[in-house]
Amino acid sequence: MSFFDKFPAMERADLRDLKKGIDSSFKEFSRSWGESIEAFFDPLFYFLVNFEKLLLATPWPIIIAVVAGLSYLGSRSWQLSVGAAISFLVIGYLGMWNNTMSTVALISVATFICIALGIPIGIAMSKSDRLQAMITPVLDIMQTIPIFVYLLPVVMLLGIGKVPGLIAVCVYAMPPIVRLTNLGLRLVDKEILEAADAFGSNYRQRLFKVQLPLALPNIFAGVNQTIMMALAMVVIASMIGVKGLGVPVLQSIQNQYLALGMMNGLAIVALAIIFDRVSQKYGKRLQRHREGGSDV
Amino acid sequence: MSDYKIEIKNLYKIFGPDDKNMVELVANGLGKQELLDQYQHVLGLQDVNIGISASSINVIMGLSGSGKSTLIRHINRLIEPTVGEIIVDGENVLAMDQDKIQDFRRFGASMVFQNFGLMPHRTVLENAMYGLNIQGVVTSEGEKRAQHWLDRVGLSGFEDRFPAQLSGGMQQRVGLARALATDADILLMDEAFSALDPLIRADMQAILLDLQDELHKTIVFITHDLDEALRIGDDIAILRDGELIQKGTPQKIVLKPANDYVADFTKDVNRARVLTLNTLSHDVGSKEGLPLDGDLPIEQAMQQMVESDYNLVTVMKGKKAIGQVSLRDMVEAISKPKSTGSGSTTTYR
Numbered sequence: 001m002s003f004f005d006k007f008p009a010m011e012r013a014d015l016r017d018l019k020k021g022i023d024s025s026f027k028e029f030s031r032s033w034g035e036s037i038e039a040f041f042d043p044l045f046y047f048l049v050n051f052e053k054l055l056l057a058t059p060w061p062i063i064i065a066v067v068a069g070l071s072y073l074g075s076r077s078w079q080l081s082v083g084a085a086i087s088f089l090v091i092g093y094l095g096m097w098n099n100t101m102s103t104v105a106l107i108s109v110a111t112f113i114c115i116a117l118g119i120p121i122g123i124a125m126s127k128s129d130r131l132q133a134m135i136t137p138v139l140d141i142m143q144t145i146p147i148f149v150y151l152l153p154v155v156m157l158l159g160i161g162k163v164p165g166l167i168a169v170c171v172y173a174m175p176p177i178v179r180l181t182n183l184g185l186r187l188v189d190k191e192i193l194e195a196a197d198a199f200g201s202n203y204r205q206r207l208f209k210v211q212l213p214l215a216l217p218n219i220f221a222g223v224n225q226t227i228m229m230a231l232a233m234v235v236i237a238s239m240i241g242v243k244g245l246g247v248p249v250l251q252s253i254q255n256q257y258l259a260l261g262m263m264n265g266l267a268i269v270a271l272a273i274i275f276d277r278v279s280q281k282y283g284k285r286l287q288r289h290r291e292g293g294s295d296v
Numbered sequence: 297m298s299d300y301k302i303e304i305k306n307l308y309k310i311f312g313p314d315d316k317n318m319v320e321l322v323a324n325g326l327g328k329q330e331l332l333d334q335y336q337h338v339l340g341l342q343d344v345n346i347g348i349s350a351s352s353i354n355v356i357m358g359l360s361g362s363g364k365s366t367l368i369r370h371i372n373r374l375i376e377p378t379v380g381e382i383i384v385d386g387e388n389v390l391a392m393d394q395d396k397i398q399d400f401r402r403f404g405a406s407m408v409f410q411n412f413g414l415m416p417h418r419t420v421l422e423n424a425m426y427g428l429n430i431q432g433v434v435t436s437e438g439e440k441r442a443q444h445w446l447d448r449v450g451l452s453g454f455e456d457r458f459p460a461q462l463s464g465g466m467q468q469r470v471g472l473a474r475a476l477a478t479d480a481d482i483l484l485m486d487e488a489f490s491a492l493d494p495l496i497r498a499d500m501q502a503i504l505l506d507l508q509d510e511l512h513k514t515i516v517f518i519t520h521d522l523d524e525a526l527r528i529g530d531d532i533a534i535l536r537d538g539e540l541i542q543k544g545t546p547q548k549i550v551l552k553p554a555n556d557y558v559a560d561f562t563k564d565v566n567r568a569r570v571l572t573l574n575t576l577s578h579d580v581g582s583k584e585g586l587p588l589d590g591d592l593p594i595e596q597a598m599q600q601m602v603e604s605d606y607n608l609v610t611v612m613k614g615k616k617a618i619g620q621v622s623l624r625d626m627v628e629a630i631s632k633p634k635s636t637g638s639g640s641t642t643t644y645r
Contacts, residue, residue, distance in 0.1 A: 195413030198372055199427045199478065200401030209429065213417045289417050289458040 030157045041163045044113075048162055052105035056098060063101075064088050071274065075281035084278070087270040096245065096267050103234055103244035103271065106162075110169040110230045115223060118174050122181025122219075123207070132182065139175040147172065147236055155240055165242030169233040176225035184218025185211050220283035224276060231272045245271075300383075301350035301514040302371060302482065307380030308344075309366055309538070312337030315378045328537045340366045341538040344380070348531075350481075351512035353504075355529035357519055363538035364518045365410075368486050371516060372405045373397050384482070402431050405482035406475035410491055412467045414459040414474075420446065421455035423470050427478035445473040449503060465496035469503070476507070485517045489524065501528050522561055526550070526570045534558055547575040551629070567630045568595035576629055577611040577619030585610035585620050594626045 010018075055063065064085050072081040091100050125132045150171060154164045188211050196210045212219070238246030245264045252261030310318045310331070318326075318337045328339040341363045348354045358364040369375040371382055373389055382389045384404065392400060406427060414423050421439065424446050428438035446455060449469040459467050468488060475483055489497045505528060508515065519525050525532050526546045533543040534557075542554035550570050553559035574590035585608035588597050597609055607623040 191409060191411055191413050192415055194374060195407070195409055195415075196426075197374060198401060198407040198409075198413075198484075199430050199474075200398045200403075201430050202398055205430055209426075210415060214415070216417075289460060 026153065026156065030153075034157050038158055038163075041158065041167075044109075044166065045163050048105060048109045048166060051109060052102055055101040055105050060092060060097065067274075071278050074278040076285065077281060080274075080277055080281070084274045087274060091267050091270065094263055094267075096248075096264060099243070099245045099248065099264070100267055100271070102242075103231075103246070103268070106166065106169065106234070106237070106242060106244055107227065107230050107271070107275070110166055110173060111223070111227050113166070113170050114174040114177050114226045114230070117170075118177035118222070118226070119181050119219065122178045122222075123185065125178065125182040126185035135178070139178060142171050143175045147233075151236075151240060160241040162242055165237035165240050168240070169230050169237055172233050173226045173230040176229065177219070177222035180218045180222030180225070181215065184215030184222075187218065188214045217283055217287045220279065220286060224279045224283065227275045227279060228272060231268060231275070234268055299349070300347035301385065302346075302348040302516070303381075303383040304344055304346045304348070304367075304370075305381040305383065306343055306345060307341055307367075307370060307382065308378045309340035309363070309370065309375065309380075310337050310378045311340055319379055339538050341370075344535075344538070344540050346533050346540060346543060348514065348516060350514050352530040353508060353515045353517055353528050355517045355519060355525040355532045356535060357522065357525045357532055358535035359520055361537075362535040364520075364535050365486055366538075367535065368484050368516055368518050371482070371484055372401050372407060402427070402478065404480055405484055406478045406480040407484040407486065408468070408471045408475045408488040410487035412459070412464075412471045412491075414467055414470055416459055419456050419458055420451060420462070420470050423459065424473040424477055426474055431478065442473065442477050445477045446470070448476070448507065449473045463496075465492050465500065468492060468500060472500075472503070476511075481514055483513045483515045485515060487518050487520070490519065490521065497524070504528060522565060526565060534561070546570050547572060551575060566595075568598065568626075569593050571629055573597055573609060573611045573621055576621045576625050578621070578625075579619060581620055583608055583620070587612050587617070589613075590618065594621075594629065597621075598623070598626055 009015075067088055068081045068085040071084040072078060075081070088100075091097065121135065125135050147168060151164070151168055154167055158164045158167075192210060192214070193206065196206045201209065234242075234244055235246040235249050238244060238250050245268050248257075248260050248264040249268075251257065252264070308319050308322065309315075310322065312318065312335070314335075315337060318331065318335060321335070322331060322339060322342050326334075331337050331339050344363075344367060346356075356364050356367060366375055370377055370380075371384075371389065373392070377390050380390065384400070389397070389400060415426065418426065421442055424442035425435075425438045428441060433441070443455065446452065446469075449472050451466065451469050451473065454462065454466065459470065462470070468491075471488070475485075489500045492500060501524065504515075517525075517528065526549075529546055531543065532546055532549050534541045534549070536557060542549060542558050544552075547570060549558065550562050550565055550567055553562055571594050572590060573588060573592050573594060576594065577590060586601055586604055586606040587610045588600065590611045590613050601607060601609060601623060609621045610617045611619040611621060
């Protein structure tokens with residue numbers, strides 16, 4: 001009974017031909033379409049490059065002032081604001097200024113793209129159960145598929161550099177904002193929506209005056225998660241040629257440079273903490289109406 | 297029949313995937329329970345016909361599950377009917393397209409909700425302004441109008457609070473101000489005061505009656521509380537299992553319940569407060585009684601009779617005597633419900 005002893009797998013030669021077929025057709029595809037796809041992403045590339053240049057060209061005291069100012073605007077907490085300024089001073093003192101600016105540029109642009117794409121997708125998902133059923137598995141794949149698996153076709157299409165790195169970061173970091181936008185909109189109290197309808201709101205008024213403002217805390221949690229996940233991708237993105245704090249970390253793994261790895265790793269952690277605390281505090285402030293009792 | 301502001305005609309609502317085909321079964325006498333058991337459809341409303349007069353408070357009453365909240369949501373079409381018509385000012389609401397129904401909701405009918413339906417992210421003033429925002433009124437004008445109505449419901453000084461910072465009664469005042477601010481002729485109130493405690497509820501009823509004296513809106517008021525219905529209603533309709541059982545003035549409901557169900561409903565009511573001299577008045581006799589206005593509830597009439605040592609009232613309409621009521625008539629009316637419907641008056645189970 002050889003049927004039970006051995007799994008009825010495909011013939012080795014057939015399997016090899018199948019894989020070869022897929023590979024060669026993808027190569028064919030990337031050869032004929034690679035340039036136009038690259039051209040499609042050009043605006044993104046210039047945006048990222050110029051933003052990075054701007055950060056690098058700006059004198060460091062101004063950057064630190066802006067960081068401290070934004071932290072304060074977001075969190076209304078001077079401790080956090082001072083903490084952020086000190087972190088940046090230490091980072092600069094330890095010679096990681098330029099890499100940090102590159103990473104901040106990448107994270108900012110990636111977050112911006114994720115928000116710009118993710119929130120509309122989340123809104124669409126919240127309107128339709130069918131769309132939700134279709135998109136949810138895609139989000140699952142985006143979050144769980146080993147990064148190298150989709151990095152490879154991206155690199156084949158676009159080569160090594162900033163744009164494929166940015167795409168890799170976005171693929172990984174976008175799911176939370178989509179999920180939480182969808183969730184937040186679905187959790188809005190049905191009675192309040194009924195009231196909005198009863199006063200004759202049209203679709204847009206209902207969305208912008210009622211649903212989105214009430215879903216904002218959840219959406220903001222999504223933004224926070226997206227930023228965190230983008231930061232987690234910094235080292236991996238450096239493997240395909242994205243400059244930034246990931247590059248020295250990668251070097252230190254290959255060469256056993258303990259101190260270099262630690263410093264740059266901790267710089268990433270510092271960025272993460274600043275982004276996280278500021279965005280969380282800001283998200284909390286958006287919910288001030290939920291507090292009963294005394295005036296705000 | 298067109299002296300009604302709102303006319304509900306042959307309205308059916310059945311919840312379920314095959315609702316249209318169930319209508320005939322229900323029309324032929326299939327009950328709520330059988331419909332559920334045999335066809336897995338839920339009967340919401342069956343063959344409801346109600347005329348709602350303009351400029352009056354029309355109470356629709358029933359216990360939970362009687363379909364009253366479903367009915368009121370048909371008037372501004374928050375719920376789609378299975379079949380039927382609702383004619384408002386000569387136009388069938390149930391046949392309006394999306395734009396028209398939106399306009400009707402903006403300008404024609406506003407609503408007050410049981411659990412207030414306020415928007416937690418908007419301040420009191422912004423909430424009261426919501427309907428005006430939707431109408432497209434400019435902010436400065438809208439603020440003025442919203443402020444006016446907030447003042448009218450006694451919320452001056454709370455404009456910048458958030459709803460979560462107010463008590464239930466105050467929140468519902470915001471809900472009322474929001475509904476009044478749109479200037480719609482029709483005010484739909486879905487158990488508007490049911491979530492409030494008794495004292496606050498009485499307060500709100502007084503506010504509503506005060507406002508109505510001046511505004512003369514067409515109010516459709518849903519409640520499960522008979523005392524509330526009798527206090528504020530010019531007209532009361534009683535629903536049971538989605539069916540209209542009786543419609544009439546509060547006096548008529550109390551004096552002549554259509555069946556045992558209504559009689560049972562009304563048996564604990566303070567009849568002396570509901571019944572007026574007019575309802576008991578009969579032919580003028582020769583004897584002189586205490587002259588009192590016919591709209592006076594007999595509770596107050598009796599009090600005045602005792603104080604002035606009369607045992608007969610001459611019922612007056614303006615300066616004219618239109619009948620008389622004896623103390624004995626009053627005692628009888630208070631103590632013994634008369635049923636004109638089927639069955640006995642005493643017990644209903």
